[in-house]
């Protein structure tokens with residue numbers, strides 16, 4: 001039985017990792033803040049060396065995007081949890097010969113738009129390929145693109161990637177975006193966008209008031225159970241170590257996603273108005289576009305199918 005340590009085990013992703021790795025062949029140690037505060041480097045090292053896992057999955061997160069933009073002490077905390085801690089976890093993993101998996105974010109991108117690939121055989125002059133007729137490029141950030149975040153949270157996640165690369169050996173950095181699934185089980189656990197918008201939609205249906213949704217920030221949703229299964233698959237199929245992009249298929253804006261949610265959840269009568277990001281100001285800037293292209297793995301199903309499964313499993317639709 002392989003010993004696997006899951007950190008952040010009560011979070012949205014962590015709890016799904018516990019589910020997936022508890023089935024066959026693994027002895028799971030599921031730790032959250034009560035078992036180990038990963039800010040304490042010495043304690044972290046001591047406890048992990050004592051356990052000696054063969055795999056360490058780090059699903060711990062600081063994710064208060066706006067709070068750390070406005071407050072210096074919060075930004076320092078974000079850099080500790082998202083930045084420095086992954087570095088020493090990777091170092092500890094190296095010392096005990098363990099595989100280390102760390103999760104990162106599409107928010108490491110956004111300051112520059114991704115390159116639009118040229119069609120094969122294009123010489124760079126539009127005359128040579130008929131103005132790229134019929135060419136529909138897949139636009140997004142690849143695993144090899146250079147990150148450039150637009151906010152401090154993104155900076156803290158990028159710091160984590162750099163530290164893991166600097167100190168780690170057998171590591172996977174998995175970038176995801178817009179996670180959804182069952183909320184974590186800690187006191188401060190955040191609900192996903194879909195859960196929040198279901199509540200808003202039910203109220204709007206009663207009041208008849210339209211709701212507004214930002215028709216920007218195009219990226220892909222990631223269903224936590226799908227990501228957890230894919231993580232196990234990557235480890236078991238002994239994929240090359242490095243950076244991976246894992247999201248569900250079909251990119252969308254927040255507005256597109258609300259329309260899809262309300263259609264599936266029987267709330268299609270709720271009027272949703274698309275607005276620009278400027279009409280919904282928040283302390284931290286968001287990437288206008290942050291689609292992660294997966295160039296290394298078989299793709300996951302569409303987020304629409306994953307959403308149906310989530311709504312059925314939560315008893316919202318039959």
Ligand SMILES: NC(=O)c1ccc[n+]([C@@H]2O[C@H](COP(=O)([O-])OP(=O)(O)OC[C@H]3O[C@@H](n4cnc5c(N)ncnc54)[C@H](OP(=O)(O)O)[C@@H]3O)[C@@H](O)[C@H]2O)c1
Nearest residue numbers: 008010011012013033037038060061103105178179184186
């Ligand atoms: N959520 C998203 O939309 C999203 C998007 C892109 C990337 N990601 C990445 O995906 C990964 C998982 O995120 P998630 O949404 O599942 O996070 P989550 O639900 O917030 O879970 C994180 C868990 O880590 C625990 N934790 C926080 N600080 C800790 C510390 N110092 N020591 C030990 N445990 C601590 C939290 O406990 P408390 O609740 O007590 O703090 C919580 O149980 C993260 O790397 C995140 O950056 C998430």
